[in-house]
Amino acid sequence: MSDLSKLRELFPELEEELYNEIIQVGVIKEVPAGTTILQVAQPIRTVMLVLDGVVKLYQEDDEGDEYFIYHIEPGQACAVSMVCAYKQEKSTVTAKSVTDVVLLTVPLEYMDKWLQKYKSWHYFVIKTYRSRYEELLRTVSEIAFRNMDERLEFYLKRQVKQFGKHVKLTHQDIANDLNSSREVISRLMKKMEKNGWINIHRNSFEWIRD
Amino acid sequence: MSDLSKLRELFPELEEELYNEIIQVGVIKEVPAGTTILQVAQPIRTVMLVLDGVVKLYQEDDEGDEYFIYHIEPGQACAVSMVCAYKQEKSTVTAKSVTDVVLLTVPLEYMDKWLQKYKSWHYFVIKTYRSRYEELLRTVSEIAFRNMDERLEFYLKRQVKQFGKHVKLTHQDIANDLNSSREVISRLMKKMEKNGWINIHRNSFEWIRD
DNA sequence: CTGCTTATGTGACAGGTATCACATACCATT
DNA sequence: AATGGTATGTGATACCTGTCACATAAGCAG
Known part of the structure; x- marks a missing residue:
């Protein structure tokens, strides 16, 4: 073209x-x-x-x-x-x-x-x-106005919207983007996984809700 | 006119x-x-x-x-x-x-x-x-990126720039604008007063530095 | 398969700030 | 001057999140 x-x-x-x-x-x-x-x-x-x-x-x-x-x-x-x-x-x-x-x-x-x-x-x-x-x-x-858990959710949804349900980002990447720390993001994502929102893989995650 | x-x-x-x-x-x-x-x-x-x-x-x-x-x-x-x-x-x-x-x-x-x-x-x-x-x-x-003390300083300076060195705002007003609480703002402003940055009056403050 | 590297999991702790409780101070009105 | 309403001061406490320390797990190179 x-x-x-x-x-x-x-x-x-x-x-x-x-x-x-x-x-x-x-x-x-x-x-x-x-x-x-x-x-x-x-x-x-x-x-x-x-x-x-x-x-x-x-x-x-x-x-x-x-x-x-x-x-x-x-x-x-x-x-x-x-x-x-x-x-x-x-x-x-x-x-x-x-x-x-x-x-x-x-x-x-x-x-x-x-x-x-x-x-x-x-x-x-x-x-x-x-x-x-x-x-x-x-x-x-x-x-x-939002705490880290809500901001993380908002952030992940934006990534999913942009790149599809399977997003290639490490927890460290995400922590950098939100000016947070890896440990905090790992903990919050673990919780989201327990609640059935996402699957966590190495180097990526998958949005499985909505 | x-x-x-x-x-x-x-x-x-x-x-x-x-x-x-x-x-x-x-x-x-x-x-x-x-x-x-x-x-x-x-x-x-x-x-x-x-x-x-x-x-x-x-x-x-x-x-x-x-x-x-x-x-x-x-x-x-x-x-x-x-x-x-x-x-x-x-x-x-x-x-x-x-x-x-x-x-x-x-x-x-x-x-x-x-x-x-x-x-x-x-x-x-x-x-x-x-x-x-x-x-x-x-x-x-x-x-x-900034903590409340730095954001407060930035905020007060903007108010001073807009309204002059003597600004008519209560601590509660300021707390509302920064989505904080009155007590926090009072404490931080007290510290700024001790450092010789401002004078605190009832219903207002005065910028005395820079 | 083994070991190395990088990613993730998790407990303990610390600092910042929101909240509660209450004291004190200032001002306007009577 | 006394009173009441509002603004400010301050300690105690709790929660959120950042940091440190270290464990575990996944993938890659040999």
């Missing part, structure tokens, strides 16, 4: 002329699983569209602790790379490929140019911010 | 024709301090621009617990009321007037109409989302 038709399929809301521009100036990047794609601390000079694979976004603090925020899927753009275009705050957001990923990177100057030129791009940018804003609100609510 | 010139002053980036439209279709609402202005749970049919006073945005959960997110000042719009235009998720965001507030409310249908018609409105909407998105990221980072 050509890049053009793939773009059309993944981003169906854009204008025909814009597809052509994207193809012309965009650079396809293939990134293996586990690569750090961007960090807010470093100035970013490109906007990224995800064509294939899953990218994970998380906050990182000074001591290297992480907190999982959300996934970016094919057909979505990285709101952070759009934010970075402008002023840079201290918050250290990091994007990492969870699977092998295919990105389309566009130099930042086109971001503004296209905002001037294409209505569809405008809507796309607004849509991206809007949905990410909502997602962040939900995350705030989770951390602010 | 006329509404028009006030608009121009507060929202200097908009187009002349748009100012006129806003004046024509917008409704000025004066809201006393302490009023709940919007809740995501209820469908919202207007976009709100703040002309005067301070609006506070916070998350609320089922049991009525709150978590302070950010302030909306004159010259800013409520990103939530823009989000609400579209799909509605479970998260219950509430906006409340902290001081007496003057709002300009615009029926939601103009949101889209103006996006079609005015470039400046597009930029304004994007700017609003972008800055709120950044703010939310910082909030996530605070709750995820």
Whole structure:
């Protein structure tokens, strides 16, 4: 399949002329699983569209602790790379490929140019911010109000939704994403297994409820 | 001062024709301090621009617990009321007037109409989302990584920045905003007073450091 | 099969914070 | 000045979760 038709399929809301521009100036990047794609601390000079694979976004603090925020899927753009275009705050957001990923990177100057030129791009940018804003609100609510067991459940469900009932993550991975510790996660997951919610395997778990 | 010139002053980036439209279709609402202005749970049919006073945005959960997110000042719009235009998720965001507030409310249908018609409105909407998105990221980072003493410091500094060195809030108010309890806040503030950061008064405190 | 590496299980303990109980202090009103 | 209502101070206690120590189990390489 050509890049053009793939773009059309993944981003169906854009204008025909814009597809052509994207193809012309965009650079396809293939990134293996586990690569750090961007960090807010470093100035970013490109906007990224995800064509294939899953990218994970998380906050990182000074001591290297992480907190999982959300996934970016094919057909979505990285709101952070759009934010970075402008002023840079201290918050250290990091994007990492969870699977092998295919990105389309566009130099930042086109971001503004296209905002001037294409209505569809405008809507796309607004849509991206809007949905990410909502997602962040939900995350705030989770951390602010819920205990670890509830947050773990919410987290696991998100992973299952993204990757299917059989999710390949160690307890340590999960603990990192929730800024918790392995032992806590192991204990809570054991409890979930006893309650018949999941099966625990080595390096993975399986959601067997709902 | 006329509404028009006030608009121009507060929202200097908009187009002349748009100012006129806003004046024509917008409704000025004066809201006393302490009023709940919007809740995501209820469908919202207007976009709100703040002309005067301070609006506070916070998350609320089922049991009525709150978590302070950010302030909306004159010259800013409520990103939530823009989000609400579209799909509605479970998260219950509430906006409340902290001081007496003057709002300009615009029926939601103009949101889209103006996006079609005015470039400046597009930029304004994007700017609003972008800055709120950044703010939310910082909030996530605070709750995820910091203990109550650090979050309290961050919170108090924001209040000081917004209202000046002398802030009128009881310990109970603060505890509500941070989803903590009065006793905890009292103890931590006592410690801050001992360290020479603040003076504690009845119903208020005073920032005396930095 | 054996041993090595990594993942998971589990008890003991510690620190942070929520909760309860109650004391004290401040302010407005009479 | 006395009273009542509200705000603040403070100890005791309990729960949640992070940490340490170590045991057990699963998979891989030889």
